[in-house]
Amino acid sequence: MPQTLIEKIAQHFAMDLEPGQEVRSGDFISIRPAYVMTHDNTGAVMGKFRAIGASKMAIPRQPIFALDHNVQDTSEANLKKYADIEAFAREMGVDFYPAGRGIGHQIMCEEGYAWPGSFVVASDSHSNMYGGLGCLGTPVVRTDAAAIWATGRTWWQIPPVARVELHGQLPPGSTGKDVIITLCGLFNSDEVLNHALEFTGGGVAHLSIDDRLTIANMTTEWGALAGVFPVDDVTIRWLRERAAFVARRGLAVVPSDADALDGAHSRLNETRIARLESDPVRADTDAGELKGVVENLVAV
Template identity: 45%
Template sequence: MYTRCEILIRQKSLGVMGSSDTEKTCWVEPDFFLSDDNSDTIIQKAETHQLSVKNPDRLFISLDHNIQDNSPSNMARYEKIRRFCEIKSLTLFEAGEGIGHQLLIDGGYIRPGGLVLASDSHATIYGALGCLGMAVTRTDAAAIWHSGGTWLKIPDTVLVKLTGQPGKNVHGKDIALYLAHFSDQGLFLNKAIEFCGDAVAHISLNDRLTIANMAPELGAVAALFPLDEKTTEWYRAALGISDEIREQAFQVIEDFSHSLEEGCYQQVIEIDCGHIPPMIATPGSPMNSRPAFEANENPVYINKAFIISCTESRFVDLSRAARILEGKKVHENVELYISAASHQEQLKAETAGIWQILLDAGALALPSGCGPCIGHGRGVLGKGDVAISSSNRNYSGRMGHPDSKTYLASVEQVAYSALKGKLSIVPEAPLTVQKQISGLEIRHFPDTESEDLVSGLPVSECPDVIEGGVIVCRFPKINTDMIFPSQYLDGRPLDRHVLATIAMENYDTGFRDLVRKGDVLVAGPMFGIGSSREEAATSLAAAGIQCIVAASFQSVFARNCTNNGLLCIEAPGFTDFLLSTISPRLLSVRSSSIVRINLSDKKIEYEGRLFSFEPKSSIENAVRHKGGLLNYLKEKNYV
């Protein structure tokens, strides 16, 4: 038996159904693929490699990240994307229509039992509707545009049983942040999450969208909810779905209702939702989450508040905020910004009078798009700003200046805090919290040698030995906003020299003075967690890094490395040893020793000690050996 996530991936694979259980890498053709403002770099890749476009009816581009930027460079970038869509017949969502993920949902393109990929990490949101959504990279995007598919690793899956019933004023954001509280040690890292249990019936479809959207903040690669009466009703009313497709969708729902076998899952976790209080994430990471009352023990005054993003700014969310703000005014020291997930969601709010209630309370409206969530446009945080937001990430510098602070919470807490001028809990919210995950069961798959569903080039064709100097970055969970700040993702030209100077800017400004060509970067767990931005990998390569060795990687970051020919190795024994030798006062340090990595023997030699690491799949080795995915496709005669 397979998990539901694995079934959906295998159904989209080329000729792999019925293959052995040990096969974990496959070539898939998704139902649909979405890219965004980053499409200009995908177009550049396509033009450089002279790629044609296959299946344009499955390809979508959404202008949503930097829509408030009217500079000539950004306008030229958007015009380039528009021309490409017109010539190649891709579907374009224009600036102001909304965030691409929400637009695919609004348009009825998300279907039960489907597989939809995107070059944006929050593609996981589709799992709320029983459609597997996963993030890939821009290089994958060029491959999908041209060949119709790309490679995927089938992830291990964790089954999360939600029991009980959420309390008053406890919603999807609180459940997501509660899970994040237990994700700090990698509980969900690079795994898919499937939800089940009697509490699911009490969780609205809107809250499921919020929870699934925040799977990347847990370190997960996907999140999948069961198909039940709530999703069935949604699909009955969904736009853009024909009777024939709707009938097929209901058959998938029926099939899914009989496919759950706990023994297939790597872990089974049981959580009583009745014990989850309103949650808040303190600045630095969504994993810094805790019961909201703990963060309110001492007053924390704010000057900005945000109800924005694909996480929690749909009609239902805006309605919840309006119930708190109706007839009242936002605190005089606070600017409250609102931006609907899509223009369609905003129209619903306008028709119901919700939007006007928020404006009358003093909210400042932004066009529908990503905006401040990724540090673009009006409302971005300045030095010293303290904000609370309904968005998904609060990494340093994510929403503006690195010396600002962002707290994450539900729209109710955002609205109530904006009203009070400080972090505040909505009255009558439950104050108890379950300190441990209950009913934790771990089921381990037997250790077997993993095969590939895609035949790659022999591992022996990859270089056998790598030697280089060592740069050690001590901080754990170095995220993509630390590696490559979001403010540089505005369409400006980024050649290798510029990329090299930006690398690790929000982590350690001294990094650029330490690094030398041919170095090996060594880091702790969850390296590269966060965004799917390709520059996080390519900037390190441009700076001279030839290999990254970490205790663990976030899978999309590792994928970016592989697809661009940069080697990354997981070797926790080696990294633990090396990190233990560094002063806790230092962010980065250059070792005086050389590291030698033997890829054939899977050994790392450092100062007379040997450390082992797990091998890559043959396709990962083949892609890296050819200098990246597009060169690999050329070798395999896809290009």
């Protein structure tokens, strides 16, 4: 049967399915995220990880640590917490981004972890942001993050899906922030509460990746569990520009640099981008009746 974009991504990352089994909204599934990001709360997750008797990461390349919340706190206690997290990252072979390197969600997008068509989680409510690149990003709590470290997987109930149709083009001076605030204001009766959103319509092509990331990020404030944009020419162009920048800059000095082939970035490289361009994950056109929201960008 036809599937939504959310269902297709969940299908690809689901574990232990029966032969021929197709996943649907409402299903509880065991799922293996491509990545799980934690930030300053990594210390708390470490405690939960040890409390369940775990001593090593199931998939060392899966966790990402990015310190970004309390970076101006130079107290002895905070500096010790940061040092403990860094030492733990080195012990486990985890990609670690220290304080001052950037906001964790931005790192996930700009370093190629939040890849279009993948399933990525973070122990933070704004992991919806990854949907701006066509990645199904959704939050997990700290206990779940610890369990993912230990087992490589978690359970997830596939949310109901709502389609958000965007038409027209933003007027000069308006941005993605205006779009999502308008949507939150116009549809404020829990229409999309605990839903996964799929953005569609002709207006999407006129939105930059920066706008899309902003809109996806703030679907959290709208009450949604995820907000995913389609992969299109805008997405591919942004990825190529980002890959070119990373090639000029050089690798990020993290353990996954060892996965680079012939010096090419292991995630942001032309081979991977070309494969995505030729075969992006898309919702089936006849995926069924979904709850819908329509907004004209001209009116924002």
